[in-house]
Amino acid sequence: MSELTIDITCPVCTTVFKKKARDLKDGTTIQCPKCGEKTTIKGDMFTDMVTNLEKAKEKTGNA
Numbered sequence: 506m507s508e509l510t511i512d513i514t515c516p517v518c519t520t521v522f523k524k525k526a527r528d529l530k531d532g533t534t535i536q537c538p539k540c541g542e543k544t545t546i547k548g549d550m551f552t553d554m555v556t557n558l559e560k561a562k563e564k565t566g567n568a
C-alpha cells in the first residue's frame with residue numbers, strides 16, 4: 506500500500522518537493538526545504554491539489 510504524495514512547488518525558488526497527502530489539509534503550513542519559505546495550503550490551492558489527486562487516482566485506478 507503506497508502513500509499518496511502531492512508535489513508542492515515553492516512560489517519563491519520553484520523547488521518541487523513532496524508531501525504526504527494525509528499530512529495536508531486546508532490551512533496547513535508547509536515549509537520549503539530549500540529556501541525556508543512557508544506556504545499555507547488553503548482555498549483554491551487546496552482544491553486544486555485534491556482535484557489533481559482525484560485525477561491521478563482515476564488514471565492509475567487498478568480496480
Ligand SMILES: [Zn+2]
Binds near residue numbers: 517
Ligand atoms: Zn523555496
